[in-house]
Amino acid sequence: MTKLWHVAWHEYRRHVFTRRFVLVGLLSVPLVILVMGGLILLIFSLDTNTTPLGYVDHSGLLVDPVSAPAPEWPDYPVPTLPFETEAAARSALDAGQIQAYYILPANYLSTGQLSVVHLGEFKSSASYQFYAFLTANLLRNTDPVIANRLVKGTQIIVQSPDGSRSISSDNWFTVLIPMVAGIAFIIAMFSTGGYLMQAVVEEKENRTMEVIITSVSPNQFMAGKIIGDTAIGLSQILLWMVFIVIPILVLRNRISFLRGIQIAPQTLLLGAFVMFPAFILVSALMAAIGATVSDAREGQQMVSILSLPIWIPYMLTGLLMSNPNSPLALGLSLFPLTAPLTMLMRDGLTILPAWQIALCAAIQVLCAAGAIWLAGRAFRLGMLRYGKRLKWREVFAKA
């Protein structure tokens, strides 16, 4: 039994403590997030013009005005300047002192119509800020609670019958979190499974296999490798989560939509009982592929065939979103290779019945156990086939 842990630790150490793993395995996702964040900031900064806005108030609503609420980061505040006459505002506009000016007619309160004058491109963020300023002044004598309700407008909250889940305009993207998590999980699963397959192929190619199997049983060796590989995947996912959660915690006070993020306990349950065995299942299948192929290139081809069914739910996103409880969705939830992504996608869209989670988890566990057995068997038969492929028929025929 100790040897199994030696194999697992060796596998973990061999892949995790390498430059390649740190650069590609760990930093890839944080880097993508950083680049995306940077791009968003760049777009915001390009879309933001902090040159003041002017206004000419014929309605008397903005006499002695209150300030507009500060815009949420990453928007920059745009100052507002009052002008007595349209001519004065126009002069300031021509001089580049303001980027645009609004004209509130005397009957604004009854018509709700105003006009804006600008010369070049007028950024929408400035427009939002002027309307926020106007709204704040229109409601300044109203009860703050009512004012707040008026500003926020209609809020539709869709709630599950048991009250455990709800989605509103504040946290609509919660629907997407399980789906994004599922995609990240599958990327992690395939990248670490790829390490395992490559390790087995390498051990065949560099002839280490014969020494190893006279020291440890094929089953212990395979189980150790799968444990090591799963640990690599979990480390990768945990570190990705750290890289994602820390910025969310840091920025949630400044960005309102981040405050709406919440992970349902059911999603965590799925992670433990469906995704974890699915990880082992795919790792074992990768190991079995490594044991049967003659070289790494052939292994990659086999992996691409294996990955096809796993991505099917993603290709059927539209169908799953429109009817997450359809027979198709249920079928995909119970098929071992499509289950991980389907279950996570459905989890964001519907309340999954407990029996479906239990059945899916049971199927995943059984298939994972079967895949470990298959990997051990393929390994035993294929380990000394140097440069020659082991046919799957042989793996099953001799069972």
Add this chain to the structure above:
Amino acid sequence: MTAVELSHISKSFGPVKAVDDVSFSIEKGELFGLLGPNGAGKTTSLRVMLDIFKPESGSVDLLGGPMTEAKKDRIGYMPEERGLYQDIPLDRCLAYLGSLKGLSPAEVRKRSDVYLERFDLAAFKTKKVKELSKGMQQKAQVIATLLHQPELLIVDEPFGGLDPVNTQMVKDLLLEQHQQGVTIILCSHQMHQVEELCDRIVLIDHGKVMLYGVLEDIRRQFSGHSVTVRTGDKLPALEGVERVEPGNGTLKLHLSPGTLPQQVLRSLVAQNIALEQFEISMPTLDEIFIRVVQGKGVEA
């Protein structure tokens, strides 16, 4: 006491019978030679012995019974197809292989330091295995095989890829292990090495046992058909001598069937030939090997 016993082992790969009814036994503490030309079935016999392959028929008794997981820690195997993890430092590679033989990290470190020093690899222990030369990797493989101090050592072509200095080093190491009572199976087709090291041998060809027994007995079995003579005189025609083959300052007299060396000696003495050397030619293992695999067998 028998360390290894193979009884009527047969193993086929598709239509090819790699090992056909092979039987031999090895005594505890013996340095035993397993010989045969390439593709004769030597490595398959070893793999059956180590339970890597299951035989179709026959049985293997290893260290007092069938192969078990626990026994793997008592066996050191260096396969012909050398293999070490290329992308990790040598000391880590040895630590891992040692741990799979049940050694603690401290034991591995202690023992590997001694061997690395002995094999002039101490300065390279933190280098990645792929950065070492082929000969260095070969020596590292020997260290990995010996680290756990096995009772049974199986080495398949241990001298392949080694220069004469390192060949001698490995040879000395094998003799040292032999003196310490380790049972050694030396699998090779380098006859002179086997001849120098082993007391008993088995020769396999086309999956079958062709020769098996004490090396001296086998050589004697193949001797008696020629004598080697060294003399300053010119040799006269001798009765019973079919052919004279000059060698390095010597003459090899090939005798006709039924002629005894003693008759030739008597004839030479009778003719006053000043003999500096007269000996019955013992064939080298190389010669025996060639005769056996070419199907010439023992000369009449």
